[in-house]
Amino acid sequence: MQETPEVQKEATIKSVAPNTASARDEDDEAQAAAKRAKKILIRREGMVRGRVPWLDRRNVRTWRHAVQAVFVLLNVYLCTQFYFWVRYYETGGESLKVARPAGVEGWLPIAGLMNLKYTLLTFKIPPIHIAAMFLLIAFLLISVLFKKSFCSWLCPVGTLSEVLWRLGQKLFGRNLPVPRWLDISLRALKYLLLAFFLWIVVTVSAEEIMAFMGSEYGLIVDVKMLDFFRYISNVVLITLIVLIVGSVFIKNSWCRYLCPYGALLGVISMVSPFKIRRDAEACIDCAKCAKACPAQLPVDTKLQIRSAECTACLSCVSVCPAKDALQLSLRPDKKTAVNGDAQGIARRWSKRALSGAMVTLLLIVVVGGIIAAAKLTGHWQTPIPEAVYKELIPNARDLGHP
Numbered sequence: 001m002q003e004t005p006e007v008q009k010e011a012t013i014k015s016v017a018p019n020t021a022s023a024r025d026e027d028d029e030a031q032a033a034a035k036r037a038k039k040i041l042i043r044r045e046g047m048v049r050g051r052v053p054w055l056d057r058r059n060v061r062t063w064r065h066a067v068q069a070v071f072v073l074l075n076v077y078l079c080t081q082f083y084f085w086v087r088y089y090e091t092g093g094e095s096l097k098v099a100r101p102a103g104v105e106g107w108l109p110i111a112g113l114m115n116l117k118y119t120l121l122t123f124k125i126p127p128i129h130i131a132a133m134f135l136l137i138a139f140l141l142i143s144v145l146f147k148k149s150f151c152s153w154l155c156p157v158g159t160l161s162e163v164l165w166r167l168g169q170k171l172f173g174r175n176l177p178v179p180r181w182l183d184i185s186l187r188a189l190k191y192l193l194l195a196f197f198l199w200i201v202v203t204v205s206a207e208e209i210m211a212f213m214g215s216e217y218g219l220i221v222d223v224k225m226l227d228f229f230r231y232i233s234n235v236v237l238i239t240l241i242v243l244i245v246g247s248v249f250i251k252n253s254w255c256r257y258l259c260p261y262g263a264l265l266g267v268i269s270m271v272s273p274f275k276i277r278r279d280a281e282a283c284i285d286c287a288k289c290a291k292a293c294p295a296q297l298p299v300d301t302k303l304q305i306r307s308a309e310c311t312a313c314l315s316c317v318s319v320c321p322a323k324d325a326l327q328l329s330l331r332p333d334k335k336t337a338v339n340g341d342a343q344g345i346a347r348r349w350s351k352r353a354l355s356g357a358m359v360t361l362l363l364i365v366v367v368g369g370i371i372a373a374a375k376l377t378g379h380w381q382t383p384i385p386e387a388v389y390k391e392l393i394p395n396a397r398d399l400g401h402p
Helices: 005-036 060-090 102-107 109-122 130-146 149-154 156-172 180-203 206-214 221-230 234-249 253-257 260-269 288-292 315-319 342-349 356-376 386-398
Strands: 275-278 326-329
Touching: 060 102, 060 149, 060 156, 060 221, 060 315, 060 356, 060 386, 102 109, 102 130, 102 221, 109 130, 109 180, 109 206, 130 149, 130 260, 130 356, 149 156, 149 260, 149 356, 156 234, 156 253, 180 253, 180 260, 221 386, 234 253, 288 315, 315 326
Parallel strands: none
Antiparallel strands: 275 326
């Protein structure tokens, strides 16, 4: 019996289908094999058992931790000296007399922002708490040049936060992962706080800024800051304890979710020409960088990290086993190179990447240069007569915000 056209068509489809499915399976297997294929690893110089030795100058973590330690000690020294300076006036001159350390104004970012606005509006440098403005300028400039490196290299609060979450890893073997949806929601908090403080600064006029700085409260706002911690309330104390405990379990919980200063520096850092950059040809796709990133950024899948959350801590760079695969750098040269071509890849990044030693040097140059310029031009110390301090400091706790 002769088959109808419909039956012939159905038979043809059935005969072709297995061949099509077989071809598709072969393609899938080929793609899977390609993904499984290992790239040629050109190992970084100095690597021993998967890491650079602690005392090796090429170890970026060594440089960063050294800078962190120095800056923490510097802040302890400044805060201690400031405490004795305040005590001299509180005791009526019966305790040790020391000079007022202007560097303590680095803890007054709002005063720095207000003074910066005043300067931009009037083209005049205000006399009260001027060191706060110059330190803010230094930290903003660092963010413009080298990402949000202030947070991971210089900020003592950031250093403490890192110590706490690393302690958590030691004690419990891991830190608590935060679901992506919750992580994004919580990160919004610091930007809301930043918006609130910026609104305060933006809405005041130059005259109002000078009136506030010249008020009794404004003259000793640094002393009020000290008293905030010396005579801490129960609510604030409980809040600090919660933040400290939270930092043990969640990486950089304060910095990541609540710090408005870090939010400001992160926004500014978006224009930085230096970024964490990955060379796809040198990379062996081990994903160690993403696991090491405290900000949970997908370093292993991006050619460059544009995120405002990147603090240029170089934790990802420190664990990368491949030469020239990951670094803090400018845009690479357009020279072509393939996996395994070590010299070609090196030429692509020549004179564009920053080592740990270079980041350290540049941070010193930027911060030290701005402080030196402020001192040489006579715009570092606040010129308030000693008689004013003798009158105001003993009664600082009774002064309210104007």
